[in-house]
Amino acid sequence: MDIVVCIKQVPAASNVEVDEKTGVLKREGIETKMNPYDLYALECALRIAKEHGGTVSVISMGPLQARSVIREAYMMGADTGYLLSDTAFAGSDVLATSFALSQGIRAIGGVSLIVCGKQTTDGDTAQVGPAIAEYLSIPHAAWVTQIVSVDETGIEVRQTLADRIQTARLGFPCLITVEKDIAQPRLPSYLKKKETSGRLVQVLTLQDLPDRDASKYGLEGSPTQVEKVFPPGSNIHREVWRGDKELADRLYGLLKEKKHL
């Protein structure tokens, strides 16, 4: 069984701030890491492959520097890695990103199961997984907290929808997005690092995809546009108190006054 895990390189810290006076973005050195939720997806896929046989590929989209997250996935045990990287993909919103990823998955071919993290820590939309499933016309289950069983033809999962726990069977091929508690991710291994140091990251450009119509990718393929970014608003009715211990007494007074005590 061939499993693909979608991963993304994200900023290591949310340190992009706007200087309110000049409107200029304050940028410290942008360090990056693998989206933490993707680690759970990768761990989940590695465990399924180990137990039931099969390979685990990872796919990502981004600039060439994103090869480092694919290397990280190799150090955890992924077999092959693909990076969609082309100027044609720049400026992609959710629709264009999921289209490119779905095309990449078609290019890999023969995939039974696609596993995604529940969302990324930079976009926080949780949209790309279900959108890929729609492009591939396959079923998906989001917010999966447990893999119940796997056989040749499908997978049984448990998903949490608010106060309901739903157990579902999905026939292959299908896509799941997994919650954080599904499996504790292993640490990257030094042995694996040595073993995979020469392993290539396969870069996929527009020319490598089944659909080469550039207007479906990148900015042109993106229906949403960011018109403007701005610092979050401030509360104008704000009192500032300074001090330490004495603040506790003032706060006590305030809570009594507001009848919380």
Add this chain to the structure above:
Amino acid sequence: MGLLIDEKICDACGICIGHCPFGALEILSGRLAVKDTCRLCRLCIKSCPRSAIMLEEIRQRDIDKPGWQGVMVVGEQYDGVLHPVTRELIGEARVLAGETQPVYCMLIGGDVRACAGEVLQYGVNEVFTYENPAFNYFIADVYANVCEDCILKIKPNIVLIGATPLGRSLAPRLSTRFRTGLTADCTQLGIKPDGDLIQIRPAFGGNIMARIVTPRSRPQFATVRYKVMQPAGVVEKTGRILRMPVKKQWLASGMSILDVYRMPPQLNISDCDVLVVAGRGVKEQKDIAMIEELARLLNGQMACTRPMVEAGWVSYLRQIGLSGRTVKPKLIITCGVSGAVQFTACMEGSECIIAINKDPEAGIFRVAHYALVGDLYEIIPRLIQNIEEGLHASK
């Protein structure tokens, strides 16, 4: 597709480099160069004092904007009970629709008659009901088939969906099916004269808000979290309910439901009136007890930020933020919370926000009504002591 730099105009002043959130611009041998980390966010274009940066023209697609009218809410219900986010979405839909545009609501379920009646009193013009025993369970592609039918028949300009687990699984399938835009977790919505929806949400994983539009396609999809918008008021019922036929082929899916059970009622911080929040300023796991104690004394619950969950100190059920829950309590006291937008976007609607942080520049103070610049380790223990003594004295 990409950035174009007019080298005759560009004097390599470097101002744009400071505006780029992705570090994608650099000066190479006296010339401005664009690296492949560029995400075409266009901030550099706006920052350039000489207008030397341009975007390669995008082919404009012709869309029939006037052919798409009104605001549709995809209602959410379980076992015939309406999810309160639906009422909030209808409230927002009525604001967006104004006096002239219709507000629609669609309901999918086994039996949604009671919900349909309820929805009418919130001022909806037309309620579309799709009923079938198969709809008692949520299968995203099946629900998407039903929504697609309704949207194709009504052609609404805007579709609002609750950013609930169900809505966030359904919405991206649906927007992809229509090859149109979807903006998740909007905190504010507005509308332009040509019907373009103005969508505001936290962006880029940083402390920035973004204003997002979908100018080239219809319908425009947005999800909004529970407890963000004002619920619709009750009005005299003037709308009507339309029972829609269900086609058998919509029910086909590669996914089948084997079992569903309701969890015993568990903590939902969204429903609490008082929350005391532990942030990264809480240094050790054992100190969580102090935050819990304060919450208990205030008859509230303890909540937390994402790092607390990642450290394994607090259950994710208590997490506020875009990867947790949105809250709107009467009182919220944040202790050592820095206030990233992903957090503040999910609690700034609270009635009274008291923030304690040592750093006077902390982002949390932007949304606080009371900004306490001080050490939580000095303030909280003494506050607990005050409350306990007060309780003792009143006995």
